[in-house]
Amino acid sequence: MLDINFIRENPDAVRENIKKKFQFHKLPLVDEVLELDKKRRELQQEGDSRRADRNKFAKSIGSLMREGKKEEAEAAKEASKANNDRVAEIEKESSEIEVVLKKALCSIPNIIADDVPIGKDDGENVQGEVFLKAEPKPFEVPYHVDILERLNGIDLDSARRTSGNGFYYLTGDIARLHSAILTYARDFMIDKGFTYCIPPFMIRSDVVSGVMSFEEMDGMMYKIEGEDLYLIGTSEHSMIGRFMGQTIPESSLPLTLTSYSPCFRKEKGAHGIEERGIYRIHQFEKQEMIVICKPEQSDEWYEKMWRYTVELFVSLEIPVRQLICCSGDLADLKYKSCDVEAWSPRQGKYFEVGSCSNLTDAQARRLGIKYKNEKTGKNEYAHTLNNTVVAPPRMLIAFLENHLQADGSVYIPEPLRKYMGGIDKIAVK
């Protein structure tokens, strides 16, 4: 969500930005917004002066009553009523305009960073840095479910019976490995100075509609029957919701938080939900990082954040690369975004294991997340960023494929061993 004042002053920059994102159908929105904004301000001016009149009437009626001038007071009441009718009309009209304006404003994409590659869709995303050498295995790498089953680490049949497609039982050493990865990731982020946080796993509808559009909500969120509660799709929802409408003291910025939560997603219409396995599922767990900072700090934090994820994967000896999101693939709120992708020796390509985004002030403006600028004394919108630290079980796929040995066992890299009771491999049962 852009600042209406910015659009008013820089309509061409806004149009140029829309073109860069190949959203030509949204170009008319700029003029629509300018028009609505003009109308809105006109209405406000008339409304304000009418309301000023209402206040004057009310005051004079008050003093007339006290002086006992009954008839004059009644006459003033009549006059006031007529004025109030007009106020009501204006209020109705303004609130209608407000709704349309807000919707249009939310559809206009955030200004993207200068260094975002221009491209139509995800096919034009650009490879960034590459870490560790991506190599094929000297033997055939089976599908991850087969690896898991051979290690006695998964029970999909039972999960289908109890919960349906898109759920899983992880068992034994694999379940332990899953927890070990999360615990390691948690400690990894704490060591980077982040504050560990366990948020609510359910949030109210007003928070949901604050953090996402109706379409996203419909496609992702599970609603609790009979309650005004939804299961979170990511801890970002409750982590960012925590700061809705809040003004944060400048001295406590940047807020660097790492949160754990299970994530629940309907994945309505999503590609791959029918696929057997744990790549796309209705429930998974995730360690996330959230940064809320001053505007001048967000570029720096963005760089740091995706590199932390890379560092974590590299420490677990999993080859990864950065994939820079091109303009057309960038969600509307994002200024800049990249995925961290892990190497799949089975498929001979990289696949997404995390996503890092700088939303600048777009999300903060929408949700009213501000900080008090001590220098100017003004409240200003903060910048928000989020990134995946690690999300098993998806990450498990990369882990298993990369650490599978010729004998069918799976190698455990050193940093994880202390969370696995000291073992250095998971052997075939």
Next chain:
RNA sequence: GCAGAGAUGGCGGAGUGGUCGAACGCGCACGACUCGAAAUCGUGUUACGUAGGAAUACGUACGGGGGUUCGAAUCCCUCUCUCUGCGCCA
């Protein structure tokens, strides 16, 4: 879950239909006094929107939403949260 009480500015806390953006106190900022400080005295101190170069003016906001009224912090409805007691429970 039941019963009762409550939610007001950065904090404490008045205010039960008009003169209330809100007494008073604390805090904070500036000034005076002082070599300097404390104490004291004085002045100022909410946010957001609109107009304006600015000073400023007007509007909105007393947990959220809705209603009654010419006029609502104050009355009514509703939701949320907090406290106390009872009940239940990892």
